[in-house]
Amino acid sequence: MKGKFPLERFAQMRTPFYYYDMELLRATLRAINQETQKYENFCVHYAVKANANPKVLRSIREAGLGADCVSGGEIEAAIRAGFPADKIVYAGVGKSDWEINLGLDNDIFCFNVESVPELQVINELAAAKGKTANVAFRINPDVGAHTHANITTGLAENKFGIAMRDMESVIEQAQSLKNVRFVGLHFHIGSQILDMGDFQALCNRINELQDQLESHRIIVENINVGGGLGIDYQHPNRVPIPDFKAYFDTYAKRLRLRPGQKLHFELGRAVVAQCGSLIARTLYIKEGAHKKFAILDAGMTDLIRPALYQAYHKIENLSSEEPMEAYDVVGPICESSDVFAKQMDLNAAHRGDLMAIRSAGAYGEIMASCYNCRPLPIGYSSDELF
Ligand SMILES: *Cc1c(COP(=O)(O)O)cnc(C)c1O
Numbered sequence: 001m002k003g004k005f006p007l008e009r010f011a012q013m014r015t016p017f018y019y020y021d022m023e024l025l026r027a028t029l030r031a032i033n034q035e036t037q038k039y040e041n042f043c044v045h046y047a048v049k050a051n052a053n054p055k056v057l058r059s060i061r062e063a064g065l066g067a068d069c070v071s072g073g074e075i076e077a078a079i080r081a082g083f084p085a086d087k088i089v090y091a092g093v094g095k096s097d098w099e100i101n102l103g104l105d106n107d108i109f110c111f112n113v114e115s116v117p118e119l120q121v122i123n124e125l126a127a128a129k130g131k132t133a134n135v136a137f138r139i140n141p142d143v144g145a146h147t148h149a150n151i152t153t154g155l156a157e158n159k160f161g162i163a164m165r166d167m168e169s170v171i172e173q174a175q176s177l178k179n180v181r182f183v184g185l186h187f188h189i190g191s192q193i194l195d196m197g198d199f200q201a202l203c204n205r206i207n208e209l210q211d212q213l214e215s216h217r218i219i220v221e222n223i224n225v226g227g228g229l230g231i232d233y234q235h236p237n238r239v240p241i242p243d244f245k246a247y248f249d250t251y252a253k254r255l256r257l258r259p260g261q262k263l264h265f266e267l268g269r270a271v272v273a274q275c276g277s278l279i280a281r282t283l284y285i286k287e288g289a290h291k292k293f294a295i296l297d298a299g300m301t302d303l304i305r306p307a308l309y310q311a312y313h314k315i316e317n318l319s320s321e322e323p324m325e326a327y328d329v330v331g332p333i334c335e336s337s338d339v340f341a342k343q344m345d346l347n348a349a350h351r352g353d354l355m356a357i358r359s360a361g362a363y364g365e366i367m368a369s370c371y372n373c374r375p376l377p378i379g380y381s382s383d384e385l386f
Helices: 007-011 022-036 054-062 072-080 097-105 116-128 164-176 196-215 244-254 305-309
Strands: 017-020 042-047 066-069 088-090 110-113 133-140 180-186 222-224 262-267 276-287 292-296 315-317 324-330 339-347 354-357 378-381
Touching (some): 072 088, 116 133, 164 196, 244 262
Parallel strands (some): 222 262
Antiparallel strands (some): 017 276, 324 339
16 A cells, blocks of 8 residues: 555646645544543653754644754744644753853753753853753763664763763752752653663663652752653555654553653654655666665665665655565765665556655654755645645
């Protein structure tokens, strides 16, 4: 089965472009809300870095999620899309002064702080404005994740977060500063995680750290466990919505929250990946010495995940019902890594055929570049095309 695409509309459109199935996005958001509404203290923030297309952002805001930002530009995008400032959290190892000031001016809910020097700068900038900034500390929990090495973030060797052994002294420093208020702990162990055991390991670690803090009478109002829930790249049609029940239930069962504590999540990929496809035209079918190449007008400038992470994306030939043949599907960019898939089975392809590169809603359009002086791909929502 192929996804449902408005092929007649596509036929007249300039390629490549991103196409967002807004029905699927809304169904995904309903599934998230259905699971989290079982727990009154769960708050979900959408990780804007996965996809900041305005139509996508607006739909996510309408579903009531908060926003997790990692730059000043993302804070601006979130505010423009209507996210309330008190539902915006801001993380990142290298926050510039203007970005911190932007967060302060907008009274965002919380800065997720990753170092002592950063804490001091936030305190100074807040003091200059006569404000008090809410801060949570991002702790590096030294928990591995069974995912690609480039997308683990919670190991001691990674650049992210504050080492566990420094946690208490950093909290004490925050308590001694006038213009910051310590409001919680933040964690994020990586991305595209499908093994609930990885999230359980994070829960166990947080339980240990909470016990330790409790023995020193340090009260934590908010626990933020980050994001990272993966999706099924192999089967976008069969598994269009991730298993949110298993994910949220893992935290509900394993994490020992204290009375009144709020639990925050920052999901990116799991919210938007499956609703997006990169639509490209086939330029040429080339018979190589040992195999066939399908050369598309989309390349790694439009979707870099295969080149960057050796990521798998299912590809479908939307224009053909002919018997399957294997192709190396490649782009036009002058880089050997500009390959979307090797030996992908496609309905026999011809020049002009429209291809859908699936599960491309997360870390797709937002990572596009102008390398080779190519124009950036446009993102269309199904709401505007049907
Ligand atoms: C990237 C990121 C997320 C979202 O990760 P996903 O794997 O897309 O869910 C959440 N929190 C932080 C701090 C991040 O950097």
